[in-house]
Amino acid sequence: MDIFEDLAPQGNRPEYTVSELSGAVKRVIEGEFGLVRVRGEVGRVSRPSSGHLYFDLKDDRACLAAIAWKGQAARMQVRPEEGMEIVATGRMTTFPGQSKYQLIVEDVVPAGAGALMAMLERRRAALQAEGLFDPARKKPIPYLPGVIGVVTSPSGAVIRDILHRLRDRFPRRVLIWPVAVQGQACAPEVAAAIRGFNALPGDGSVPRPDVIIVARGGGSLEDLWGFNEEIVVRAAAESRIPLISAVGHETDTTLIDHAADLRAPTPTAAAELAVPVRLDLLAAVADLAARQGRAVAAGVERRGQRLRDLSRALPRPEALTGAAAQRLDLWAGRLSGALGLMVARKRGAFDRAGGGMRPDLLLRLLSRRADGLAAAGGRLADRAGRALERRHLGFDKWASRLAPALARLLAEADRTGRKGRADLAVLAGRLEAAPRRRLADLARRLEQVDRTRQTLGYAETLKRGFAVIRGDGHVVTSREEAARAAVLEAEFRDGRLPLGQGAAPAPRKPKPGGDGGQGSLF
Template sequence: MDLIDDPQPGENAPEFTVSEISGAVKKTIEGAFGRVRVRGEVGRVMLARSGHLYFDVKDDRSVIAAVSWKGQVSRLSIMPEEGMEVIVSGKITTFGNQSKYQINVDDVVVAGEGALMAMLEKRKKALAAEGLFAPERKKKIPYLPEVIGVVTSPSGAVIRDILHRLRDRFPRKVLIWPVAVQGDACAPQVAAAIEGFNRMTPGGALPRPDLLIVARGGGSIEDLWGFNEESVARAVAASDIPLISAVGHETDTTLIDFVSDLRAPTPTAAAEHAVPVRLELLAWTEEQGTRLTRALEQGVNQRSQRLRDLSRALPRADSLLDGPRQRLDTAGLKLPVALTQMTQARRVKLSEASAGLRPRALTARLAPLRDRLNMATTRLGPGLSRGTAQHRRDLDRLVARLDAGRIAQANQQRNQALQDASARLDNAYLSAVSRQKDRLAALERMRQTLGYTETLKRGYAVVRGDGDVVTTQVAASKASALEIEFADGRLTLDGSASAPVTTAPTAKPVRKAKPKKDAPDQGSLF
């Protein structure tokens, strides 16, 4: 469109529409500047519901409006924050609806290391205020994890160092989630890897790791900036799996180090924190087993000694009956005298009571009763004596049965010990006979191996002439008959010996090379 029209009659200047002026200005500005890079401080920042990002870039005297469309926001390496010093790249354009110009930004970088450190410090304070760095929220690292998940680049030296250290200390299963460790894709990939490991099902086809290691080698602050992103820090804080951060060298510090459950100075140190040394565990286990055995032996010995001490304080079984037996004998001796005295006392009382009864009828009635009483008294003495003797005999039989039971128990114990000794003697005899049989069989095999019969099986023969072994042709020619012994029998020949036949030596069988045993494999770490 040509904006310079001929002036109308009676007018000094041409007439334009608002859209024509706005389009001309837009065309002029975009044609004059094109793509530019602008350095300044980020002012007001607003993320609209549509996904577009609006912010200001200013210095001490001027302000330029900046906009990043929704598709450009997701590709920005750094999200601009208010107060951050940045360098934005984009195209100068205009917004006709508000009669202003602006920059369409498609890239944002931090201007200088000082600005990066200031932004890092600001993020650190914000996350610390939320409690993400609190020691009480950190999880305990498992002592011996079955599966270890590693988030790192699969092509760098870091993963090789970790696998080598794990193989030396205690081989474990390792799952590697490959990610970019620097650049724009670093932060989203690392956060996605941590969340992906946490979504795995424990005990599934691909087991969920018991421990995570996020590792990267050393580099500048710009190279490590992906691990300072807030999305990575929040993914680490939300992880249910304990996590060790090993980003950079010992002097490098990133935001993930404060949120992780354990910070390792190097990737190799992370592997050392992840698993113990297997040989040290074996040595410790053996030592504990030795201590346990020694403690058990000491406890058994102490209890055995205490049992022996207590058994010496107990009385013998037969001594327990000495007192009751003596009391029974004493009571048996006193019983006849006591009965006699009691009978005499009752007779005296009866005489006193009957002294006043003089009538003859009463005397006649009492006479039979007195006779019966005298007879009963006469019989009572021998009966009591017999009862006492019977009780004494019962007591003697009880003591005899007790002694017999004790003797039978002792005999049973001796018989059991004799049977045990006989069984051990039989086992020892059978073992000795078996050893002698094995030794005799070995000697027999050696005798057969050293004898000439084994040599005959390899194709040789023994020649005898007139009963003697023939070793030369001259001796064979003098013999009247020859007898040749082979492995499977003997052959007799008559007549003179023929010319010797030279036999080619038998070629030794070629031994097959034994396959070399493969070195013991620790198993795949993947």
């Protein structure tokens, strides 16, 4: 027996290597499908730098990978775009490196709009007819928001790009609402995030954003389909907070872009649209401050120069005031003589008027006026009290001092005629009216003082529900004074009421054998 003998049983089935099997499959597929025409909807399209064109052909049940080499893609009159329905002509082959089959496309002709694109267009037209895409509904984006809300995936590169861009331009507070940006959960979570930001109270513990950014990176039409759902579009249109849409790359367009207040081509561009550049603002403020300083200095200089120009056209102050000063000196010199002459004339007229006065008439007149004055003084004394009595006595003294002067006037008036008597009558009338006016004025002032006393007095305050507390005959204004007083008394609007003893006496020691230590309350 050979020690190297193979003990495994030998069969009749051939053994293939992986390469042999892959080559056999390749020959079968290429032999059976040498040239085919395939109709389907274009899925994800990729154009790498090599110039080749990679895309998917799909229907509702299957997906076929397709390749157009650089030369073939250059000769195509129609370039496949995502969502188009086309008829591709080519040959089937395999790619052993990934164990898949694919179509090498040689020519492409359009076959109409794809099912997804047709559905998307119908949805867009229906929502636009409702007015959700009306430009009049769009709200302005705040120039410098205090809080920015971002609706995106917290684990993707999008949020890092947004935060990095905000930190470079103008750091702001950012609230992230994590959502799924692809798949069946994408649409309801994005709509809930938009409505959740709008439901935050303005003065709550979590600040309400001033602007919302809905962001996602690029992808195929299927990857971005969640942002085409009606629930997301309606949530974006109903948002009271301004909303920026940044879904996909610049060439990607979703329905949320039409409903948003502003569309950004990329998430990074959304951050740039949300905030200005802080350094640019500082430079602009510095420039404006410098311009303001230069403008103020220039304005002051222009006005100073204008003032100097106008001052040269004005006459000298001495020329303006010289003539007036000379006239003043002239009239000042004439004034003293004119005053003396006027006094002399008035004295002569007074002497002529007083020469015709009769002493007996003046005395009878003074007697009647004195009697009337005494009666009026008595009535005033009854109303005014001591104050009016003092004023009446002062008036009597004044009248007594006036009598000799009037007597002298009467003596001189006896030498005058009718004109002097007429002047005397005028003077007598004025003398008769003067006491009445004086007494009426004093009575009016007394009434005013009495009304003021009644208004400001404490009696009016008592009528409004207050009381005055007195202790030992004095008004008490504090608790300590009330405690020290022996007797307290309260005054109300209708009378006084004793309150009893004020401070409690010092406690006395109980008498032995008394009432068991129970002292008197008083």
